[in-house]
Structure formats: C-alpha cells, structure tokens
Amino acid sequence: MEEKENHNTHNHSYAPYIIVWLALLTFTAITVAVAGINFGNATIAIALIIASIKTYLVLTIFMHLNIENKTFKIFVVIAIFFLAISFVLLFSDYYNF
Numbered sequence: 001m002e003e004k005e006n007h008n009t010h011n012h013s014y015a016p017y018i019i020v021w022l023a024l025l026t027f028t029a030i031t032v033a034v035a036g037i038n039f040g041n042a043t044i045a046i047a048l049i050i051a052s053i054k055t056y057l058v059l060t061i062f063m064h065l066n067i068e069n070k071t072f073k074i075f076v077v078i079a080i081f082f083l084a085i086s087f088v089l090l091f092s093d094y095y096n097f
Helices: 015-036 042-062 070-095
Strands: none
Touching: 015 042, 042 070
C-alpha cells in the first residue's frame, strides 16, 4: 500500500522574503559595526544575540519552520538546546569564572 503524504501548497509572495533578506543584511552590517567598536565582554554577547535573531528569521521564513509539523519543531528545539549547552561550556572555560 502506498501512503500519500499530505503536502499543503502554500502560495507566497516575494515581499516577505525581500523584507527578511533586507533585515538580514541590516543585522549583518550591525554585527560588523559592533565588531569594530570595543564594548568589552559585551561585544561577543551582542554578536550572539544578533546571530540568534538572524537564525530565527532564516528558520521561520526561509526554511518554513512555522508551517512544519510538531515533531520537526521538537528536533530543532533539541538541537538549539545542545548548541546552547556547547556555548555555556565554551564560555565558562573562556571566561574562567
């Protein structure tokens, strides 16, 4: 027996993609500008926050995570959780608390 997968067709205009692309370019420019300014230890934190925002935009808009099923979203959250653990371990060693 063949199981037919239920794929919904979503028609999108190009406007959201262009707006998100411009936002990604803007955040990239902000990241480059922040790297050139000495904020001390906050420089890395600011860069990671901006990278997180950019990741969220790419996952939801370009990878269509907002229309995926719940199981796939759970796997993405687990991957982000382990990435966060890696960052905590890295920076705890880097800053020598």
